[in-house]
Amino acid sequence: MGGAVKGKRMPRAVRERQMMDAAVQTFGQRGYRAASMDEIAGLAGVSKPLVYLYLNSKEELFTACIRREAGALVAAVRAGVEPGAPADRQLWDGLRAFFTHAAEHPDGWAVLHNQARTHGEPFAAEVARMRAEIVSFVTYLIGAAAREADCDSELAEREVGGLAHALVGAAESLAGWGNETPGVTAKETAATLMNFAWAGLENLMNGRRWAPPSPRG
Amino acid sequence: MGGAVKGKRMPRAVRERQMMDAAVQTFGQRGYRAASMDEIAGLAGVSKPLVYLYLNSKEELFTACIRREAGALVAAVRAGVEPGAPADRQLWDGLRAFFTHAAEHPDGWAVLHNQARTHGEPFAAEVARMRAEIVSFVTYLIGAAAREADCDSELAEREVGGLAHALVGAAESLAGWGNETPGVTAKETAATLMNFAWAGLENLMNGRRWAPPSPRG
Amino acid sequence: MGGAVKGKRMPRAVRERQMMDAAVQTFGQRGYRAASMDEIAGLAGVSKPLVYLYLNSKEELFTACIRREAGALVAAVRAGVEPGAPADRQLWDGLRAFFTHAAEHPDGWAVLHNQARTHGEPFAAEVARMRAEIVSFVTYLIGAAAREADCDSELAEREVGGLAHALVGAAESLAGWGNETPGVTAKETAATLMNFAWAGLENLMNGRRWAPPSPRG
Amino acid sequence: MGGAVKGKRMPRAVRERQMMDAAVQTFGQRGYRAASMDEIAGLAGVSKPLVYLYLNSKEELFTACIRREAGALVAAVRAGVEPGAPADRQLWDGLRAFFTHAAEHPDGWAVLHNQARTHGEPFAAEVARMRAEIVSFVTYLIGAAAREADCDSELAEREVGGLAHALVGAAESLAGWGNETPGVTAKETAATLMNFAWAGLENLMNGRRWAPPSPRG
DNA sequence: AATGAATGAGCATTCATTCAT
């Protein structure tokens, strides 16, 4: 990615970006604990004390990475969605934007999905916030779709939450699958999930739901 | 928690189980790197050299944990499913067994889902094997369901794979959600996912699929 | 070497010999510090506590090895020499016996020559005693030779000591050389040294000595 | 001993020398395995991480010590010898330089003679190279002496090798003797060996050799 | 006569972090 030429005397903002790029890459590939400040500094083409001067500590550096990557992901999804459009269209656009961004920033995605969630509260909370934002957006879309469809049956609040979670979870899982499986495009992945999800939602909204068999009988 | 009374002089098998229990708990909560052999030994009520004597190294210990937990999970799902039953019933039973097991063994689930996948090939491969087994089971169920429904449309091979992945991914994500959200039962979670998934699958199998809008128009 | 069949219940003396054999081999090949009691016990086909029961500690075990091997070496040399024979003949026989024994017991020789001398007083003293015995024997032989030769010049006490040391040192060094160089027999080695040494001694005894050049001029 | 004042903030080269001095001393006195990095760092007046930062590992540190001491020894011998001088003079000067250097750097000599040879290939090879260099120099000198003496008898190739080995071995052994025996000067030691060796060589070169008695008869 | 079970103490190595310049 475009940088880290060892030139001296850059303005702070540029240096800081180089460091965070290096950090995201290192954290994403090695994991939080296994990534060493030495490696990050080296990759950024900078001495270790400078990293500390600008970013204070490994923990803060990691938090900054999470925040930056989370922000970028949410922004990418937002940019892909047209606010006034019909709900299904919004979901479709959002999914595409999501999968595309994850595919283009695998290390960033790894930081969010694999690393941040596995290293205790300070970090998990950060990523949970982003996730909540997306889940709530999806929840809103499901509601909107229900209203648009003028559906008769009502979906319980919690059930909608569960559905949104399932959808987001499926998306996250597929993002990893797409990143690791060569030859699968973001659009394909989005289509698969959209088919899987939307049809199900439609059914639900029309009251056709799968009945659990009478208990063990 | 079941065990690790500091009593001395136990037979090897018992001690070994205590150690693995402690290890799963520690790895699940702290992560592979952050978990220290000291802490594991302490939690097991044993001195560190004994852990090494029986389990050789941190890496082997972690691998042993993954294998044990993966085996237990697969066994739980298998035990919950009745082989001859209709596909939807099998899926439902399997999901319930899965969510129940994950809820009852949160640390084990964390080891598999959060830790093993983020610490390099030796471990990721181990858990990938288990996942592949489950995905292939789900893939088979989708196919069986299609045949049972005598459906006319055919689902492309890769699409089925994608669907199975999406379903398993959604399940994994929901398992985490269920473990972290108080008051949600495994049965509820399973029902949510089943509704979400099965209806969608039915639609797909009947050729009703969501059409992506004509490109950007 | 003849042993360590894992059979149970041997008389103490036999077990002890097996242990010492294993210890000599391990110490000789690995060195004192790098040899582990585990390996020694394993090689002897015995459990570790038994080694401690019979030989008390690593230090004592090592000392015992040194003593046994030193004793064996001295005995071998003694057995090769005929007390009444002329001095040169005695020296020749002694050298041959020495090189032969060192070649036949390379681990024992390594213990004495390489290991015992490099691990502090308790052990170095032990081997120094043996060395002193041999040096004094050689010193005596040189004196006897002088008397036999009815030589006119007198050799200073200290000079004889130095010569004996040099001879023994050369022998020790050649023993290592012989053990590590394939195709060199003990007899050959002995002949080389004998030629080197005896002629020189003869010269010295006859007063023909090498004169250091006038100081730097 | 010369240095290691605990002053802070020295240039790297200086610190590195202090560390190597401490390492040579510690390795020489305790042996490779028994020497602890803690002790070395302490003796150098430095924290352990700094030792690792500059010298990478115990193994590399030891190797560096061997190389430095071997180089110093060879250099000392070279510096003591006058290339054009007669062979006996060269041998005499070389021996004096050798004994003097060994006496002045007992720990360095111990590292080379006692430790490096007893701790496996990586190290033994290093010192073997130096030894080979010296042996080959001595071999050359013996040949030169034979030519100078215009001697009639020919010395077999292998015999010369054996003689050189014996001479070097004797020297090594005497160096240890000199270092451990108080009151013996390097010059004295050199004279003893020179007398022992040169006269013998002269005899050999003139075809006067010691005849092994007819086999056991 | 012999061993399975267990540990205290130490060791090489690494890392996040800080001064002094």
Added chain:
DNA sequence: GATGAATGAATGCTCATTCAT
């Protein structure tokens, strides 16, 4: 704005040694 020099505190791992049986 930037760095070479330096360290306290862990961490994984091993080993000589001892009980209880």
